[in-house]
Amino acid sequence: MARYTDAVCRICRRENVKLFLKGDRCYSDKCAFDRRGYPPGEHGQRRGRKTSGYGIQLREKQKVKRMYGLSEKQFRLFFARADRHKGVTGTNLLIALERRLDNVVYRLGFVNSRSQGRHFVKHNHFSVNGKKVNIPSYLVKIGDVVEVHEKSRKIKSIGDSLDAVVRRGIPQWLELEKENMKGVIQTFPVREDLTMPMLEQLIVELYSK
Numbered sequence: 001m002a003r004y005t006d007a008v009c010r011i012c013r014r015e016n017v018k019l020f021l022k023g024d025r026c027y028s029d030k031c032a033f034d035r036r037g038y039p040p041g042e043h044g045q046r047r048g049r050k051t052s053g054y055g056i057q058l059r060e061k062q063k064v065k066r067m068y069g070l071s072e073k074q075f076r077l078f079f080a081r082a083d084r085h086k087g088v089t090g091t092n093l094l095i096a097l098e099r100r101l102d103n104v105v106y107r108l109g110f111v112n113s114r115s116q117g118r119h120f121v122k123h124n125h126f127s128v129n130g131k132k133v134n135i136p137s138y139l140v141k142i143g144d145v146v147e148v149h150e151k152s153r154k155i156k157s158i159g160d161s162l163d164a165v166v167r168r169g170i171p172q173w174l175e176l177e178k179e180n181m182k183g184v185i186q187t188f189p190v191r192e193d194l195t196m197p198m199l200e201q202l203i204v205e206l207y208s209k
Contacts, residue, residue: 057206060199067196068097069114074137079207090200091191098189101126102136104146108176108183109165110158125152140185147182 051059065075082092097103102117105126111117118136120126127133128144140146148158162178170176171193175184 054206057202060202061206064094064097064198064200064203067114067198068100068103069118070097076207079203083207090204093203094191094194094198094200095189096139098194099139100136101128101133101138101140101146104140104174104183104185107171107174108146109162109168109170109178110148110181110183112157112161112164116157120152120158125149125155125158142185142187144185145182146185147180153181 061075065072068075070078078096079089079093082096083089085092098107102114102121104117105111105121106114106117110126111120121136121138122134124132124134125148126146127149128138128140128146130145132149152158158181162181165176165178171189173185173187173189173193175186177183
């Protein structure tokens with residue numbers, strides 16, 4: 001599957017919001033978004049550029065898609081499922097994205113970015129309810145126990161991420177047992193738990209055309 005392989009800091013600059021795609025670096029003075037808070041490219045600093053309604057909707061979709069590290073096909077599948085379920089489609093979409101295993105291990109502090117979470121999940125470093133799961137898109141359920149596999153607990157980057165998790169905080173819908181390197185899904189997230197600036201209604205409008 002095709003993946004974005006260019007410098008990820010360009011994504012934050014393109015979307016004009018810090019997406020925390022590089023973990024701890026995003027909190028340091030090395031963050032490219034803080035140092036160059038304008039779009040990348042030769043004409044990134046020009047002003048007065050007009051954006052159409054469609055363009056605004058597209059940028060919002062691209063921002064959320066890139067934040068969670070999904071391809072266009074994956075994102076459309078998540079949207080289609082959200083649209084079939086009862087409730088508000090946009091909220092359903094964000095909650096489903098939050099339930100992805102690669103996002104959950106990031107939220108619990110086992111990794112310092114979603115991309116690292118995706119990589120570690122694929123390499124069998126985590127288990128769910130005692131069984132290895134190597135599918136990043138696996139959707140956790142209430143009561144699931146996500147933990148670092150016994151043989152993976154000595155990996156330095158996992159320990160470093162857990163030490164730094166206080167900076168990011170643990171969402172209320174998750175419970176972390178730091179000493180045991182495991183977390184429990186207490187409930188599903190609600191819209192108020194998602195503090196990143198996301199206007200999901202624009203995505204719904206985009207796909208409803």
